[in-house]
Amino acid sequence: MTEEEAIVAAEAEEAIKDKDKSSHWLIGGSNKDEGSDSDSDEIPVASPAKVRRSSGEGPAKVRRREVSTPVPKLTRELSMQYSDFNILSSLNSQLFESSALMHISAVKSLLCALCQLSYQCMSGTSSSLGPTTSQKIGSISFSVERMISILVNNVHRVEPFWDQVTCHFLELADNSNPHLKNMALDALDQSISAVLGSDRFQDYKQSKSLETSQEMEVNIDKLKSLECSVISPLKVLYFSTQSVDVRVGSLKILLHVLERYGEKLYYSWPNILEMLRYVADVSEKDLVTLGFQNLRVIMNDGLSTLPTDCLQVCVDVTGAYSAQKTELNISLTAVGLLWTMTDFIAKGLLNGPFEEKETGVNSIVKQVDNEKTEDPTLFSNIVRDRTSSIDGVDFEKLLFSVFSLLQNLGADERPEVRNSSVRTLFQTLGTHGQKLSKSLWEDCLWNYVFPTLDRASHMAATSSKDEWQGKELGTRGGKAIHMLIHHSRNTAQKQWDETLVLVFGGIARILRMFFPFFTSLSNFWSGWESLLQYVDNSILNGSKEVALAAINCLQTTVNSHSSKGNMPMPYLISVINVYELVLRKPSSYHGSAADKVTQEILHCLGELYVQAQGLFNDVVYTQLIAIIDLAVKQAMLTNDNFEIEFGNVPPVLRTILEILPLLRPTKHICSMWSVLLREFLQYLPRQDSHLHSEDGKIDQARDYQVKYDVPNGSTPISHNEVAASPGSGSTVAITGLPSYIFAEKLVPVLVELFLQAPAVEKHIIYPEIIQSLGR
Template sequence: MTASACENQAAKMLEALQSDLKSLCMETKKRYPHIKDSCEEAIIKVRGASMNPQSSLSQITSQVLYPLVQAAETKDAKIVKLSLSLMQRLIVAGVVDGCSGEHVVETLWMLMEAGVEELKVLQTVTLLLTTNPAIQGHSLAKALVLCFRLHFTKDATVVNTASATVRQLVSVVFERVVAEDAPTQTTTTQQQQQQHEEMPRGEEGESLERGGAGGEVNFEELKVRSASPPKTLHPAAADAYLMFQDLVQLVNADEPLWLLGLTEMTRTFGLELLESVLTTFPTVFYNHPEFTFLLRDRVCALVIKLFSPNIKYRASVPASVQQATPLDKPYFPIAMRLLRLVSVLIQKYYPLLVTQCEIFLSLMVKFLDGDRPMWQRGLALEVLHKLATQPALLHSFCTNYDMKPHATKIFQDIVNSLGAFVQSLFISPQSSSPGVGGGGGVGGGGVGSGGGQSPQLLGGMPVGPGVSPQPAFFYRGVYLPLCVTIPTGQAKSSYLEMLDKLEPPNIPEGYGVSLAYYCLLDIIRSVHLVMMGPNALTEGSSEQYSPTAEERKVHEQLVNSAWCGLLAALTVLLEACTDEAATESILKAIQTFASLAGKLELTTPRDAFITALCKSCLPPHYTLTVLNNASVAASASAAAASSSSSSSAVGRGHQRTPSQEAQQQQQQQHQYYDAEVRHQVVAVGTALATPSLPVGAQQGPVMLTNKNLQCMRATLSMAHCHGGVLGAAWHLLLTTLQHLVWILGLKPSTGGSLKAGRSTAETNAVITTAVIADLPVLSSMLSRLFESSQHLNDVALHHLINALCQLSQESMELAYTNREPSLFAVAKLLETGVVNLGRVEVLWRPVTNHLLEVCQHPHVRMREWGVEAVTYLVKAALTHKHTPPLKDNQAALTHKHTPPLKDNQKLQTLLLSPLSEVSLVGHPDVRQKQLESLLHILHSCGELLHHGWPLILNIIGAINDNHSEHLVRLAFQCLQLVVTDFLPLMPWACLPLTVDTAAKFGSQTQELNISLTAIGLMTQELNISLTAIGLMWNISDYFYQNQEKLRASLTPDSQVFPDFPGVPNMPPFDKLWMCLYARLGDLCVDSRPAVRKSAGQTLFSTIAAHGALLHHQTWQAVLWQVLFPLLDKVRQLSDSASTDKVDQGGKHSYPSLTPLETFPVPGALLLDFIHTAALSKSNEVSLAALKSLQEMLQTGRGATPTPQHTSNTTTNTTNNNDTNTHKHTHTYTHTTPYTLVRRCDRQLEYRLEGLAHHRI
């Protein structure tokens, strides 16, 4: 404001002052001439001041005030009013100094005692103290007493005005302290709080601290009550200290020390003032140790004293505060204000009052006891709800009490008392007694004869179709409505705000249970925020939990302290709740707490909450041993926890006597039908048999309500969102889902998903139209649950797989007793495997090993789904793109498949091994599915399986004569496809196995056509066209055209090729042909003539066409290990055939053949064979021998041709072999091994022709 403006304002004020003084002069000139004279003098002074701008009005204030004081002393209402108006003008002008202010206060005190213009007096006092900080000390005290005394007059208007004035002036006194501290304050309130939090308990007030004025505070001196302020305080703080001290004195019914003259004070008003100061000015108490001392030593003692009615002292209460005398009965106005004050102390001053708050909380918990009036319990619940919404406070409670070895577990007691309170509300109303003080019944949660009755019994209650009932809790015949709605994380008080009530209010029915319900939800919310951080509830926040070691200890204690009471209350509320939205809130709270326990690896609370969640999905009477066992374990843990706690709430919530157990069993059926009344039945099905249920025992029809399905969805959500922390609890959860799926009639389909049965007869379930549309949704949720397993880490995934395997094992045990098993676990193992193929090494062996066990089960449906799962998994894994996963899939990022599947031998072997192990199963239906899948694999991804051919060929070759014609045909289809399409892709090491596999089909006896075709397949490797087998030419061309490639790739691997004695250095390529010749030789003596003939022709043609590819030394092996042994077998078989044909009892007259190794040269042995055959009784054999001898003699006379690699021609090429021929004694030995082989071929051919018409 500019100087000229100030001058103008001052001039106007002086002019108005003159006018008012003139009015006062006119009013008093007749009756009070001395006042008139004083007014005139004052007018002159004011006029002089207005004419001299340099003079100050404050210099003449005393002269102006003098007639005003005189006027007030007249006690004439009109004159006093004028006088007070002039005083107010001076006060507003700011010209009243400390000395003048004392005169004003004295004048006002006189008017107060005289009862004149009381409202104007209050108005003047307010102006004086709010605008003039110079009024301090005694004057300030007198002004405050003046207002207090006017508060207790009989005029209601004055009382109300005085009440407002007192509140305002008390605040003004503390505002002065804040203003006084502002320029010199160097420590923020937050820093002060931190210092107090770090102060060890028990040391509060025992040391010297620096006070507000810079001196050392001696708390021993402060303990002595005095009217003198501490020397360490500045003036404004000193006044506030003395005023606050007297307020406590007055509430405690003691004489004031500074507010002298105050003769009466109501405790309710005093508590309101204390609460107002403590609520508004916490900085003063944190910044000044003197005020902190008042708080600890005086206020807390007062609170504990006022708590005492009907509450016994605790042993831990300090002796200094055990001086109160309990009153006869609690008084609502005081109890309500006391709890408001306690709420402020705990919320705003907890760091200063750690020990005292322990006492407050312990006493407040007692307010929830069953013998308390309901209004008292309601007030305590409102305070507890305020505390429950503050995560930092709960964290402090746990740190300072529950974690200390010898302290009361306050947080645990709070939660347990809430649990016991909730349970007590649902006790039958007949056994409850009226509350004290007319505040409503204890058990029913309200007043009136209708309290606790079911809705059908309440007059005017809208029930029936089309009516939306009020949200409520209905349990064991007790009906309690949910009568308030409070937003999550906020506290809303009703009865703590009833400052105008003198009598206890009637608590509405259901108010107690409603508040307890919100308290429980907010406790879980706060614990969640403590653990996961303040942003945990914001959308998109991370669920990563990585605490320090100290933080983890606190979090574990929070969960351990809270879970028993929470579980006791929430299970009852969940069962009793009739409202869908409230049920959803309870279910989310249970999920949240279970996940928090899971993150901390606290298995007992986690499993207990998951068990509660699972039980809510099933009807009350449903027998499920695994859930009952989990409940017993939880009860035992809860009982142990309650024994270590000062509260017995959990014991009441979990422990039952045998008689109570029996009573509960008797009530189960009644509760079941109770549930039907409260909730719509949406599905009726049969119970799934369990191993614990005796064989032949039948459970009745199972009815599921819409609430059961709501709980099922919550269970699915729990598993979907928190699967990573479930651990062994997966088994509980999956068992429940399996039973629900069975009841609803959902059956597994391709890929492991579940679908509703096509007919009622197929499912034995009756589904209402209300839920038919939900079945696909539930099925989709189930599938998404297992799809989400791809985001689990490896440990969590193993927990899931182990639970599914355990569940499947139970179903297998059930099926052994010829009871219908559930296929849920097998189907979901498949679904889990398919979505986690990105990390196939982690899950493949445990999943497939169990599925292979299922494949061997005698129950048809069981093994059908076992082999379906195995084959589906193998097919999916082989077609899966085993490439590096996306960055957002952290679970699979550690399982990158390099090299890719085509070049990854380890991965191919891993994936195909389960399919190969199915060959050990003897059930034909399983083998059929195996071969069908193999055929599919060959068609879809055979070109990728470079390293998997040994397993594939073993699968094909595992089919033998003991299998059905259909299986043999199916396996042979696979073999045809392999030989036709995949020989170029096959590594060389698989070629002998391919030959062996084909030979196995040649020797099998199921069907002749397949045997002949298998022989043709082998001959296709030999580049000639002597048979009518369709695939021979293509394969012959491949081997012939790729002989150089094969020679280069083959290595002498002893594990691939058999030993060929006598030829130690046989080339690998020759060994490959030797394998072929040996297998063909075996088939030449088959028991079926057609097979023998085809095998012989193939062997001879092969040697003739491709014998030139062999090395010289290999021919010795061909002779001695293939042809001569074959001649020996043929001779023996021909002898047997001729004997059977000519003389069944006769015997050959010639001695048996000399052992082969005794013959010095092959030629001699060949002649011996011819000689023996020529003397055979069989005309056909004898004739063949003579023909062979004739050809041998003719060949011996001529030149021996050199073998050529291009054809089987024996032309008349004149090739001089003199330089390459050994000199032998006998002319018939002048031959090469190739020539001998040709002769042996001819001899074998003739002998086989002789046997062609004989059945061996």
């Protein structure tokens, strides 16, 4: 026994021998007549200090008179035992508090004694009933509390005792008695918090910023060993048991640690992330929920404190929670955390060298907006790739890992998860795209953007059209009751259509923001052609919603950049060609859906001309008018009886009347006035139109359909034939379909256009105007 223990034991023995004196001190040295029967054997039930301060009427007396049930009196013998207990209890507390002054071996002996007491009482505690079990649990509780007290008072030198104490707590947690389990978990939580909350754990950044020395390196090694040993019991506790309650307790302790001391951790992150990654794959909902709560704390508050080599692991763990199937809401929230990660990565990309920052996408977009770029090839000379490795972190690699996860999640069988992933992918590209270099953007387009479009397009075309039943809510009359699903989302194909719409919307967003920069990429034209093929296929074979999204994808790009002169002529012509090709081919939908798509294309053509008037020459303008003419003829054939039944102009023809005023030729193509007016004069009724029989109209319709609708039919009419004068032989056979209401609405539009034409063009077309009006 050490000197300190001998002194404490001697003091305890002396106090016990002097119990008479202690009893007199406890009673308070009363001067009352000891012969009084009513007061001589009565001991106030209060602390010794209060007893000494009390007068003749002690607190116990007052309390006894207030309570109807009499309080049993304590004899002098019991009072002496009570005195002994208080003295020993006080000495007991002093013993464990003074353990900080003991030798390490003495403290270990004290801990061994406490562990032995706990082990002796652990047997027979599997049942929570009976006074014996309660007494044993009380003894174990005493041992555990004193162990914690020793750790708290020896936190400055906790290493020699830590494993001994925590191993005992882990054994207690493995006990079948729920009281002991909770006791062990609470003790472990208190112990870890006591160590991490001590002055020994300072902010790692502060210690790293100090001047390094050999002594400091030694201290850092000790701190590393201590931190790992403090956190490791949580991992051991989780993996050493199959009890869900114990695993939940382990994750709760970890959550408390991360919330309170996460910024102080540095070396134990690999173990923490490994544990959370394992939790993501379990089937128990409670465990997955707690594991994800831990991850949210890390992602929201601890990314900046993570070691650089743990960032990739953190991305992978977040991806695992996004892909888990136990809880849908966790998957959706985890996808949002991936966006948080991209924000963090983007800050790293932004911290590159100054001279390289000014040669990225942002500087090119600024130059385009200020109309300073004269040659598209200048982009390839200006933009240089930036080094993204800062403080050992490869931010480009991290960014691609996030994009890869989002791309894979974009194929998830759960519509909510894949739609959220698609949104997040394109939102992050739109938000941080100006910080990406040319090489990064090329990788993004070819490895993530276009493959995402390809997969969504393929799944939308091949998924099942069988209707789904909603989730079963219960039964009524022996029949199952299912949740109703809206008709627009009640099949797998419709759900994938929704995903494809989001993909087209995302591509439209990045094209609107970065199209001038994209045109500087070496292989972007090839990607643009691929995009046009997907648009063409989606318009012809997709649903109405998909077709409209595909059209909007192209039109957004044209409208955003044509007016600024940032749309190269080949790209503009390619868009016009797609619209023409779509109108010439039959689509997979009919009726109002087909009319809606055609109307949208016509509106887009009108807007395209308004935005890009300066880029049009005679050839392109003639092609535009030919496409409008094609749409008129198709509308007359498909809506042959519309005017008779409803007495109104068909929707497609009504749209043509709306866009015609927008097609006024500009000064540099003023010779196109005659082409525009002549093309639409042919739709005015002729004097002999009433002689056409119904059989004639059917024959003409057949002739037209062979030339325009059948993909493998005769050669379509060329632009020159369509733009020829009404008297030419190529158009007489297909322009005899009268549409009197359309003609009536068309006359004022043509007159207004004629009045706006230059004098020279009026003089040329005037005779045809008079002839067509029948005057």
